Amino acid sequence: MSAEIVVLVEHTNGVVKKVSFELLTLAAKHGSPSAVIIGAGADQAVADVVRYGAAKVYVANDAALTTSVVGPKVAILNQLVASASPAAVLIPSTAEGKEIAGRLAVRSGSGVITDAVDIEDGIVAVQSVFGGSTIVRSSVTAGTPIITVRPNSTTPVESAGAGELVAITADLAVSDTAAVITDHVVEAKGGRPELSEAATVVSGGRGVGSPEGFDVIEKLADSLHAAVGASRAATDSGFYPHQYQVGQTGKTVSPQLYIALGISGAIQHRAGMQTSKTIVAVNKDPEAPIFELADFGVVGDLFAVGPQLTQEITTRKG
Amino acid sequence: MPLNIVVCVKQVPDSWAEKKLNEADKTLDRASADPVLNELDEYGIEEALRLQEAHGGQVTILCMGPEKAGETIRKALSMGADDAIHVVDDALHGSDAVATSAALAAALGTVEFDLVILGSESTDARMSVVPAMLAERLQLPQMTFAKKVDADPDARTLTIQRQTDDGYDVVKSSLPAIVSVVEKINEPRYPSFKGIMAAKKKPVATLSLTELAIEPATVGLAGAWSGVNAFEQRPPRQAGTVITDEGDGGTKIADYLVTQKFL
Numbered sequence: 115m116s117a118e119i120v121v122l123v124e125h126t127n128g129v130v131k132k133v134s135f136e137l138l139t140l141a142a143k144h145g146s147p148s149a150v151i152i153g154a155g156a157d158q159a160v161a162d163v164v165r166y167g168a169a170k171v172y173v174a175n176d177a178a179l180t181t182s183v184v185g186p187k188v189a190i191l192n193q194l195v196a197s198a199s200p201a202a203v204l205i206p207s208t209a210e211g212k213e214i215a216g217r218l219a220v221r222s223g224s225g226v227i228t229d230a231v232d233i234e235d236g237i238v239a240v241q242s243v244f245g246g247s248t249i250v251r252s253s254v255t256a257g258t259p260i261i262t263v264r265p266n267s268t269t270p271v272e273s274a275g276a277g278e279l280v281a282i283t284a285d286l287a288v289s290d291t292a293a294v295i296t297d298h299v300v301e302a303k304g305g306r307p308e309l310s311e312a313a314t315v316v317s318g319g320r321g322v323g324s325p326e327g328f329d330v331i332e333k334l335a336d337s338l339h340a341a342v343g344a345s346r347a348a349t350d351s352g353f354y355p356h357q358y359q360v361g362q363t364g365k366t367v368s369p370q371l372y373i374a375l376g377i378s379g380a381i382q383h384r385a386g387m388q389t390s391k392t393i394v395a396v397n398k399d400p401e402a403p404i405f406e407l408a409d410f411g412v413v414g415d416l417f418a419v420g421p422q423l424t425q426e427i428t429t430r431k432g
Numbered sequence: 433m434p435l436n437i438v439v440c441v442k443q444v445p446d447s448w449a450e451k452k453l454n455e456a457d458k459t460l461d462r463a464s465a466d467p468v469l470n471e472l473d474e475y476g477i478e479e480a481l482r483l484q485e486a487h488g489g490q491v492t493i494l495c496m497g498p499e500k501a502g503e504t505i506r507k508a509l510s511m512g513a514d515d516a517i518h519v520v521d522d523a524l525h526g527s528d529a530v531a532t533s534a535a536l537a538a539a540l541g542t543v544e545f546d547l548v549i550l551g552s553e554s555t556d557a558r559m560s561v562v563p564a565m566l567a568e569r570l571q572l573p574q575m576t577f578a579k580k581v582d583a584d585p586d587a588r589t590l591t592i593q594r595q596t597d598d599g600y601d602v603v604k605s606s607l608p609a610i611v612s613v614v615e616k617i618n619e620p621r622y623p624s625f626k627g628i629m630a631a632k633k634k635p636v637a638t639l640s641l642t643e644l645a646i647e648p649a650t651v652g653l654a655g656a657w658s659g660v661n662a663f664e665q666r667p668p669r670q671a672g673t674v675i676t677d678e679g680d681g682g683t684k685i686a687d688y689l690v691t692q693k694f695l
Contacts, residue, residue: 183574183594183603185562208597209560209577216561217568219530225657226529228559238661244451249664256657292573293605301599308597314694338694349616356616357595362447362555363472363615371694381448392684392692393672405674410688414677422682430686430695 115175117201118170119145120194122187122214123163124206128155132311133206135166135270137263140233142167145201147275150194152187153180164277164284166270167427174282184210185290188217190282195222202254207262208310215262224257231267231368231389231413245385249369265311295394301355309358314371315390318353318359319345319383321376321398321416324354329421331375337427343367345383361386375416379404434489435587437480438543439513440536440550440562441473443497443504447555457653458660459526460556469504472551474511474620475489475613479581481512482618484614490514492543496524496535502636509625509631516636523641526653529557533565535651536629538644540570546585550612552577556644563612576612583607 119141124131134149141147147392149168151159154177163171179186182279191203191214205211214281219226230239234251237259254260284290308314316338317389318331328342335342344354346361360367362385372390377383379395379402387393388407395408396419405411412419445451445465454461472687480491493508493516495501505516519539529537540548553557566572575581579600588607593600595614623631641648649655675684689695 155499183576183601185574188568212560213564213574213576215532216529216559216564217574219561219657220533220565220568226559226561227658228561236679247450247666248453249666250453251661251663252658253661254658259658270545287571289567289573291569293575293609295594295601295603297602299593299599299602308594310597322446334545339578349481356614359596359615366558371689371692381450388669392694394688395684396681400674400676406671408674409669409672409692410685411672411674412677412681412685414681418679419677419681419685423685424682426683426686427695428687430690432593 116145118148118198120148120150120191120198120200120203122191122203122205122211123149123151123159124208124211125151125155125159128158130159130162131206132270133265134163136265136268137204137206138166138168139271140263140268141204142273144233144235144237146170148172148198148200150191152190160277160279164275165272167273167275169276170280172280172282174284179284181295182291183293183295184214184217185292186284187214188221189286189290190284191218192221193282193285195224200258202259202261205260205262207264207316211262215260219260222257224260225254226260227252227254228262229366230261233261233263242389245381246388254346264366264368266379267312299410303332306335307339307341309341309343309365310367313361313369314338314340315341315343315367315369316340316373316375317345317377318348318375319377320347320351322348322353328354328419334373334420334424337424345377374404375420377404378402379407433487435483435487435546435583435585436489436544437483437549438492438494438545439473439476439480439508440494440548441477441504441508442470442495442554443467443501444470444554444556447471451556453663455527458654458663467500467504469507470551470554472553472555472615473519475615475617476549476551476555476679477511477513478618478620479613483547483581483583489546492517494536494539495519496532498525503658505636506631507623509634510628511621511626515634518636518638519644520638523648523652525657526656527651528656528658529559529561531651531655532659533562533569535644535646536562537566537569538646539639542639544672546607547583548610552614563610567610570610573609575603575605578611578613581611581613581617588679590630595603
């Protein structure tokens with residue numbers, strides 16, 4: 115029997131995020147996938163992770179484990195590193211996921227690699243760095259490889275696993291619960307998919323010109339069930355909230371389809387979207403560097419092209 | 433009660449420049465771009481100065497980096513911080529995040545503090561793990577990705593708004609604590625002429641690995657717990673089709689999306 119590869123499942127009250135299925139699919143290529151589900155609703159998530167190949171499912175169905183910042187998740191994963199001696203631990207490369215990975219590395223005496231886009235034989239992590247210009251292959255040389263993997267790196271494949279259930283209880287240190295979450299405040303706009311997970315992203319830049327102008331971006335995004343992003347120029351100008359920034363100092367996205375409207379394509383922005391599978395750009399300036407990346411580009415006014423595209427999509431989707 | 437704050441800063445290649453790796457040791461080629469203060473750290477310095485204005489206390493800059501990082505420390509001091517600690521040792525070159533956090537944690541052990549503030553990530557490595565690792569090493573509350581920070585030094589408590597994908601979490605802890613701040617928590621000040629002149633006279637203590645009681649073999653490239661096996665340039669993207677809008681640009685894009693099976 116091959117060694118376990120432990121996958122930390124990301125879920126909200128039992129609703130599993132797609133990236134978890136991607137990680138299970140990746141884990142199955144290199145060992146026996148074990149899912150770890152932590153927090154309220156963990157029981158409801160079991161069937162889904164088994165459907166995507168989990169041979170073993172570690173369940174800690176305790177709401178108290180998610181009321182502190184990352185500590186309890188680190189404690190549970192550290193227990194599993196010790197008890198199951200996995201070949202690797204895979205964690206979604208989100209802001210929280212990377213923090214969990216970092217602390218787990220220190221606690222378990224292991225090396226950590228973040229933002230992998232693939233894992234090759236021998237647990238070699240493939241990263242795409244410097245805005246996608248360079249491909250790096252790295253290995254962990256101490257302890258258990260702790261690797262965070264970016265969403266949209268792999269296509270999840272359904273393949274029923276054995277799904278052996280193992281209940282676990284956390285053995286917490288005082289410092290694991292020292293930062294207490296007292297409230298969740300949701301500010302998200304209108305039920306769109308999360309930026310880092312979305313299959314399609316529609317982004318606006320300086321050319322959008324105003325907060326009101328983002329109406330065009332949002333309407334196009336909604337016609338495609340896409341997430342909305344913004345360039346740094348747009349967030350710095352106050353056109354759109356900062357947390358939607360795509361780029362070097364914002365989020366890195368790698369969707370199937372990225373549509374950039376009124377974005378020139380400075381390296382700051384390219385660093386966050388260059389690995390998108392298909393890129394479509396609309397910009398007034400034919401010299402804009404975004405056209406060097408675009409699979410399909412239109413030199414034109416986004417306020418003419420954008421609404422027409424939204425209309426066409428709505429019509430064609432019937 | 434005053435609030436003593438240490439702000440960790442890093443010198444990084446200018447984020448507007450193209451970056452590359454050294455062929456020889458596969459580390460970031462820091463000579464190929466101008467070294468600057470990691471811009472996300474400026475928000476940390478600004479937040480520390482605002483807390484100092486509200487509560488009093490000392491703001492100390494902590495920086496691990498080569499000799500040249502002295503320039504970055506002066507920039508941080510010119511914004512208004514009081515003094516600095518520079519962890520500098522040739523053996524640190526090529527340190528991974530695990531070793532970096534060990535050196536920073538050891539340096540923090542030499543000072544009294546109520547808060548440690550960091551930027552949420554460096555714009556070169558972009559791992560975003562060092563603040564969490566410091567919390568782990570020092571066994572202190574991890575108060576990271578803050579978009580708002582409220583400290584109450586008398587009650588010894590801290591409340592932050594921790595940025596999440598769909599909004600924020602309200603998080604509370606005791607002091608001391610490790611804080612990281614996100615971009616846009618504030619508007620960092622520009623150093624004034626007076627601040628730049630004053631920075632030249634501010635004390636900067638240096639600490640070597642010996643002084644931190646860290647074994648050189650446990651840090652740097654040789655002590656790293658992960659390493660680059662190989663790297664290659666990605667072939668440039670195939671140039672696509674670019675058309676000029678003649679009143680049907682939106683329709684043309686829709687046609688393209690159909691050919692690519694997005695519609």
